[in-house]
Amino acid sequence: MTKIRVLFVVALMGVASLASAQQTMKKGDKGWNELESTLREANLKWLCQGDYYKPKRQDCVDLRSKYWDDQFFEMNPGASGTQTKAQMVAGQTASSKTYPDVVRGEGPNPTEFTLMSVYNNGTFAMAVDHTLFKVRLNAQGQPDFDHVAPNNRTEHWYLDDSGKLAVVREVTYARVFVKRNGEWRPAVGASSPRPPSK
Amino acid sequence: MRYTCGVVLLVIFSFAVPSFGQQSMKMGDKNWVALEKELDDVNNQWLCAGKYYKAKMQDCVDFRAQYWADQFFEVGQSGKTQTKAEMVAGQTANAAKRPDVVRGTGPNPQDFKLMSVYGDIALGTDRTVFKTADSSGNVTVSGEANVLRMFVKERGAWRPAGAVLIPANK
Numbered sequence: 001m002t003k004i005r006v007l008f009v010v011a012l013m014g015v016a017s018l019a020s021a022q023q024t025m026k027k028g029d030k031g032w033n034e035l036e037s038t039l040r041e042a043n044l045k046w047l048c049q050g051d052y053y054k055p056k057r058q059d060c061v062d063l064r065s066k067y068w069d070d071q072f073f074e075m076n077p078g079a080s081g082t083q084t085k086a087q088m089v090a091g092q093t094a095s096s097k098t099y100p101d102v103v104r105g106e107g108p109n110p111t112e113f114t115l116m117s118v119y120n121n122g123t124f125a126m127a128v129d130h131t132l133f134k135v136r137l138n139a140q141g142q143p144d145f146d147h148v149a150p151n152n153r154t155e156h157w158y159l160d161d162s163g164k165l166a167v168v169r170e171v172t173y174a175r176v177f178v179k180r181n182g183e184w185r186p187a188v189g190a191s192s193p194r195p196p197s198k
Numbered sequence: 199m200r201y202t203c204g205v206v207l208l209v210i211f212s213f214a215v216p217s218f219g220q221q222s223m224k225m226g227d228k229n230w231v232a233l234e235k236e237l238d239d240v241n242n243q244w245l246c247a248g249k250y251y252k253a254k255m256q257d258c259v260d261f262r263a264q265y266w267a268d269q270f271f272e273v274g275q276s277g278k279t280q281t282k283a284e285m286v287a288g289q290t291a292n293a294a295k296r297p298d299v300v301r302g303t304g305p306n307p308q309d310f311k312l313m314s315v316y317g318d319i320a321l322g323t324d325r326t327v328f329k330t331a332d333s334s335g336n337v338t339v340s341g342e343a344n345v346l347r348m349f350v351k352e353r354g355a356w357r358p359a360g361a362v363l364i365p366a367n368k
Binding site: 126 | 269273275276277278279313314316318319323346348350362364365
């Protein structure tokens with residue numbers, strides 16, 4: 001009888017903690033800010049930026065193929081449209097053969113990461129960021145469009161703060177994450193173009 | 199004793215149901231197709247499209263203010279992010295300027311597809327065709343977007359949780 005009572009209390013506590021995980025987290029409070037910080041880091045990992053930089057493009061694709069959730073999909077402007085995880089990995093693998101090397105800081109650079117909503121008892125989160133797409137410069141100090149994918153070949157560009165890379169495209173990116181076995185993983189990415197900052 | 203065991207089992211069951219619901223649904227199976235159909239209808243309600251048409255713009259804004267989840271947000275076609283409160287305020291201002299809605303104008307969602315399900319969260323896509331009416335009442339297409347539609351199930355009902363609008367053909 002005592003064992004059953006203990007089991008009952010433990011089960012009740014579990015249900016209560018699950019319910020409270022969602023209800024107690026509110027924009028701006030400690031739990032929210034901590035989750036935002038965790039997901040900002042997960043975002044950098046997803047994009048192989050900062051500490052997660054990989055000089056070989058295929059290494060980043062391989063990481064993503066394991067890191068993205070199985071149901072992952074992405075929506076972007078242009079011909080690529082909506083792509084499943086398998087389509088994304090196939091497309092990026094093909095691109096890696098044409099453009100195998102990555103200069104540090106090149107590619108998508110997320111800024112202003114903001115957690116927007118949290119659901120499913122704290123296991124599902126939606127966020128947005130301002131992503132800057134950067135490319136290396138050539139000997140003439142112009143964007144080196146010969147070594148980047150065609151969708152980055154734009155007419156308007158400006159130098160980033162380092163002066164070593166050109167910002168060629170800017171988007172608002174919705175970043176959606178799911179917590180699996182204790183780890184936050186990308187579930188969806190969707191980007192909408194925004195006017196150049198400069 | 200039996201009563202206590204029953205309660206314990208019930209509580210444990212209530213734990214298992216959400217994760218079971220997630221795992222048992224796969225793209226293309228009966229439950230998936232049924233949910234896709236249900237969310238397609240939710241999408242039409244959200245946009246006051248088809249049978250959910252409302253002649254007064256403010257009626258649609260008022261409906262959305264109730265229907266959208268509290269944490270709802272939207273990324274527009276120019277990359278601007280707005281919260282639920284900002285969306286309602288903006289649409290209320292627009293409704294004051296253009297109070298009447300010609301049937302068929304506004305956002306018309308097509309090709310709704312359910313892409314993923316995570317417990318009480320579902321993510322879908324559609325192609326939304328925006329239509330306007332000229333001074334003679336003729337309805338024409340003014341723009342198109344591919345849209346990420348996010349839904350959350352709260353108190354047994356699916357509600358819009360967010361959207362990202364991506365301009366088509368850009």
